[in-house]
Structure formats: structure tokens, C-alpha cells
Amino acid sequence: MRDVAVIGVGQIQVSEHWERPLREMAVDASLRAVIDGNVDIKDIDLLVVGNMLGEVTDTQAHLGALIAEALGLKNVEAYRVEAACGSGAAAFRTAYMAVAGGFSDLALVVGVEQQTNAFFTDITLGLAMAADGEYEILHGASFLALNALLKRLYMERYKDVKEEELAVFPVIAHENAVNNMYAMYRFPINVEKVLRSPYVAEPIRLFETAPISDGAAAVLLAPAEIAKKYTDTPVIIKASEVATDKIYLAGREDILLPAAIRVSTEKALKRAKVERKDIDFFELHDAYSIMAALSLEASGFAEPGKAPKMAADGAYYLNGDLPILTMGGLKARGHPVGATGVYQIVESVIQLRGDAGKNQVDGAEIGMAQNVGGVATTVITTILKRGD
């Protein structure tokens, strides 16, 4: 198994791209990665697409071949990987294994999702397909409602947690999105604004939820030993580890300490041979602010029930102990579901290159990205390190 580097990244602004077909967004992000990586597009020998909802939103499966063709990649190996909202990082994981194992010398991973041009009811049902159709969704739960159950239980168990502390997560996200030209919501908010926003599924409020949005992000992977051929600033993949949990929440041991988050993080730290204190920033999956807290706690960066307090105390801002959501996270950069995991990796690479501008995490050497499918059902944790 050989070391693998990210040698090119590309992204388009997350937005409501009513007018842009799925494949066109994928091509746009991919070509930006090709230019950034200084590669000859003809040298790409593997394309892995991360996408969740193509069948639902675009009446289109078979995105591997579809996007390969649109990119002009002649007869290339291509397919789609799907793990609900974790599809992006799951696609990254398989491409990483292909390069590490010697099956590919230049792999393109593109995450893409087009949600806004489908009917709202279709999207609600589509996102619910991440949960257990027979045991959960048929009984009336939406995906949002399942997350609301988590928040309710969380507030019940940890009685000293305050709503205004949990509301800091979206505040951090929006603050960091201001300087990210690819973010959907480039304006700051404050705790009062979050707390005054209406419930969308009590006790989750509108400003605690990531938006339905469209976007595409892409990365190019190559063997680390030849990465310098393409770029002066390769970023090395130290780990990309997947774990799953029981898909229906009722079956879990403790839904507030999701096992998939814990196991995926532990596997990744072990594979990367680093400790939590070595992680300079953490791109986590804040689809809802409760998920930000659970990710920090189950990943071992905060004691159970303590992440909101730490957020309120400033630990997760750019100048804090562990910056999170450094480019806006799902809440403010946006959450085009199957693309999100790739956006997280693109943003991590930009941080590790030192190219994050006003959002640069000082001296960032090692970053962690965590993409989640379902209610912490499939979790992919990626650890990246600045190359020498």
C-alpha cells in the first residue's frame, strides 16, 4: 500500500443552482480541480462520483459514466458510491484505496448534488431515504424529525446545557462563511437570531439546520511519491476510515454517543498514527447543531454534554483550541448532500496549503474531516497532513 496525496481541488459556490444540471456542476468543479492540480485530464484513470439523490432529483442513475462522458474521459473506469449524506467521503475512500493499492495513478473524486430543482416533497422523502424506510420513515418520521429526537434527548439528559450554547455552532459557521467565496450564506448571525428563528421540528430551529442546496466539489488523488510532479503543496492522506452503526435509532446502545463516529475516529487516529491533540482543525458534519455537538463528543474532543459550553467559551472559533467549520460548515457553506464530504476535504486541503486567507488556521499541519450519512449511521473520518 502506497501513500496517496491530494494534488488538486475544485469547488463551485454552494447555492440554489436552479438552472444548472447535475452533470454541468460536476464538470465545473472537476475542471477546476484539473486546473488546480496542473494535470492533463487525459491522464485521469479513475472517476468516482459521490451522489445521493440523482434518481430522485434528476431521474438519473449511472452518474459515473454520465460525468465521465461529460468530462471527455475516454473509456475511463467510473462509478458512483452512495452512503446517503456520507456519499462524498465514501467516494473519496474508494478512490483512495484504488490509488493506494496501485490500481489508479490519477483518480478524480467528484461529489455533486442538485436538490433545489426537485419538488420540496421529493427532497423531504429523498433525504428520509438515509434512514430506515420500513422501521422509521413509514411511521411518519422525516430525517429532520429524527434529529429533533436527538436534540430533545440531549437537552433532557444534559440538563445544564443551554439552548444559547448550542446556538453557537451556527454562529461559528456563519462567521467563517463570510470570507469563503464558495459559501452559500456569507453573512454573520448571532445567538439571538438563532434563538428567534422558528422551529422546523421542535426543538430544532430553522437557523440550526443546514440548507437544501446545490453544489459540486472535486479532488484529484495521486501517489504521494509523484505528487511533486503536479504541485508544490501536496496534502497527504494519512487516514480515511469508515464505520457504520445500526441504521434505525431505536436499535442503538446510546444514540447520544454514536458508535460510528467513535469507531471511525478511533480507526482514523490509529491509522494516521496521530493523537487528538495533533489535530489542528476539524471539519465536522453540522447538518444540525445537535450533530456538531455529538460529533465533538463522540469523537472524543469534548466530554459528553460539554461541547456546547466549550463552543460558548470560544474553543471552536478560528482562534480557539480546535477550530471547526473553518469555511462555514454545512450550515453556512451549504449542504449539497452527496457533495458535502468532498467540500470538507477541499476546504481541509486549502487550510493545509496555507491558502485559507482570512480564515487560515495558524500553522495548520494536520486536519480532520468527518462526513456523516444518515443520523450518524455511516461515518467517514479523513485525516490529512501537509506534505513536506
Add this chain to the structure above:
Amino acid sequence: MRDVAVIGVGQIQVSEHWERPLREMAVDASLRAVIDGNVDIKDIDLLVVGNMLGEVTDTQAHLGALIAEALGLKNVEAYRVEAACGSGAAAFRTAYMAVAGGFSDLALVVGVEQQTNAFFTDITLGLAMAADGEYEILHGASFLALNALLKRLYMERYKDVKEEELAVFPVIAHENAVNNMYAMYRFPINVEKVLRSPYVAEPIRLFETAPISDGAAAVLLAPAEIAKKYTDTPVIIKASEVATDKIYLAGREDILLPAAIRVSTEKALKRAKVERKDIDFFELHDAYSIMAALSLEASGFAEPGKAPKMAADGAYYLNGDLPILTMGGLKARGHPVGATGVYQIVESVIQLRGDAGKNQVDGAEIGMAQNVGGVATTVITTILKRGD
């Protein structure tokens, strides 16, 4: 990169399983593979699911985690791979790379599809998602209709090809299905019956098409060096190679010699270091009888326009030069789309173990399976060899 062996296989009968949920079929086939492979199910460290239509037929995405949970695989790495009707072999390909690269020591691949419990119109639209939604399907073509265009052009270009020669492919399939207890149609047919069956999309007749059907098949992969721990009859994966073509037919150089079939076959033969004459049988993708002819011709086993004549002359029966569809193929074993590629590999393994009973290909040492997504858009060619 290390050698990888198939150490266990499992399948359920392809049929109209109205009463069986998708996950239940996947579990059934997987447990059969676990028993066949003599493994402790807890040792499985990777699950890759091949499925095309879960969102359409079962309102269910996220099948990796869903099936992992149903199998009791605690916190296992899991996701779904999709390449339309080629999803099964694409899933196999990614699991193969994971084991070869040292990321997995015991991987389970399960292909599963539940088609019959969806509305017929949904299935027609679902299968059309394998083609180009914007350039082909929106204009009224069904997937069947696109294949009918191929047959029409084929009969036009190769004027000496007779309908009764092409009709031999389904005859071979049905003859071989009689002894396969897992096949959907276990009865023989003859050329007259094919030619008297009604057109479903002229010039394709009903008995030239694979049925809408349900099923699941599974294989277990392990490093070849430890395969003997599990089984006396490991089967070695010599190659699993993917190629794609332009998804919309109008863009191709020659739609009767699909480049993805040619390139995938050539890559596989090269990787496996074998020649066509070394292949003892060929499990090809006869979704329509025209596809059987195109597969043989583009793969280089027959001259363009000559495969139907060779079929009529007996070349592809079990006792012919190159047996095909040895357990019934898509036409008679059935074609649960995302499972088909795994069925082909299961059947190939049974042949190479010498366990094919009345359908045994004498002295079978090397077999080839070819799974196709779309109209020869994504093609995965797998070459398997009997272990020592």
C-alpha cells in the same frame, strides 16, 4: 498489491419475490455465502452493496449501512456502489481493490434488487435512468427502445444475419437454466417459440429480453494467501477491469462495437495475462439477445456480425468451443439488475470449483464474466481462475 480469492458464494433463486423486502433477500444470500465460505461473520470488515434501484423501488438509499445492520455486522465499513445494471460487478471491483490493497481481510459483496413490488411504470423509468436522461430519455426512449435501435442497425448492417440465428441465444440460456435451481425460468424453449413471441419494441421480441425480477447474490473475498484457511477450492481473481463509453448512443463511434466492452475485455486479458483461447466459459450480459452478440463480437470472441451464426452452429452451448450463460444467463436465470454482476461471478466460481453438476464445463480452469451497465456504457470484465 496482493492476490485475492473468492472463498464463499451465496445466491437465492431469482424470481418474483413480491413478499421479500430488499434487505431480507440481501441477508439471505449473504448468510449463504458465510456458510459456504466457512467464515465467522464477525470477521467481515467490509461490505459493498451492488444495487441500482433502491430509491425507486423501495424508497430506500443507504443500503450499505442498512444491510450491514441487518447482518449484525457491528460498525463495519459499508457503502453501496452503483453503475446501473453493472452495479453488482462494480461493487465487486471496489471490494477486490480493498482486499488487494490491504484495506480489508474479509470483504462481503452483495448484489440485490427488488423490482417486482414497484409499479411497472416506475420500473420502466427506473431502468431508463441507466441511459442519458436529458439527451435520450426525455425524448421518449425507454431502455428497451434503445436496445431495439441496436438490433435494427445490426440487422441492417449485417444482412446475412438471420433472426433465427439471433434467437439461439435465449435458447441456450433456457437450456442451461433447466438444471440451475436458482434460475427463474427452468424450462427449455426453441427458436420457433422465440420467433413467435410478440414484439416488445420492434424488432426485439419478448423472448429475447431478460425478465424484470428480484434476487440477491453474494461473494466473500479474502487474500489468496490465506484462502485455504476457509476453503479447499479458492477461486483466484485474475482481473476485474472497468471501462466506460459515452452514455448517449448518438455520441459513439460505432454503437455495434461498443468501446467499453472492447477496452474492458482487453484490460482484463492483459491484467490476467491470459489470451482469449484460455477462457473456458464466458458469462456474458444477455439483457437482450442483441447484447449477447455484441458482447461476443466486441470482446473479440467472434468477428463482427458473425456471433449469431456461430451460436446457430453450436459454438456457445455447454459442449461448444466457448460455453456462455452456463447457468441460464440474464434471460433465464433472471436479471435483478444490481445483483446480476454478482450472480455471474457466483456462477463462475461454481463452474471453476467443478460444482456445476449437469452444467459443468469440462475442465473449466479460467472463466470470464462480463457485467454491463446501460447500453454497453459501463462494462466490468472479471477473469477468475481455479486456485491450486
